[in-house]
Amino acid sequence: MSNSTKLLEGSEIECQKRAIRLLDEFNIPRGLLPVDNIVEIGLVPSEGFIWLRQKKKKDHYFDQIGRSVSFAAEVTAFIEPRRMRKVTGVKAKELLLWIGVSEMLVDNSNSGNIQFKTHTGISRSFPSLGL
Numbered sequence: 001m002s003n004s005t006k007l008l009e010g011s012e013i014e015c016q017k018r019a020i021r022l023l024d025e026f027n028i029p030r031g032l033l034p035v036d037n038i039v040e041i042g043l044v045p046s047e048g049f050i051w052l053r054q055k056k057k058k059d060h061y062f063d064q065i066g067r068s069v070s071f072a073a074e075v076t077a078f079i080e081p082r083r084m085r086k087v088t089g090v091k092a093k094e095l096l097l098w099i100g101v102s103e104m105l106v107d108n109s110n111s112g113n114i115q116f117k118t119h120t121g122i123s124r125s126f127p128s129l130g131l
Contacts, residue, residue: 009040027082029128034058034071051076065126068093082106
């Protein structure tokens, strides 16, 4: 691990606070990632690489957009303002299939939509208020 890597592990409360600060810093809605059972969060600022480790995998149903999402015990991504790319550990249920999410983009306009892309290039947009 390089000297510039920022790592926080241990207290769930401290990890949760750091995760929320990180999402806020990059203008990403707080509800986009699970923050309630994180035991480790890391950031390599020079590359924008982040990781979140949870106690266990978490499945969540977003009522307002009618979607189930599964977060693996470890979620990784490259983060930049309003965008997370090369995401691993996140799957969304579409009909009867679990599809990996590879990118999340927060719309820069007033619409407040978030676009989710899969590894195959398929994308869907949802209102960020649904998170």
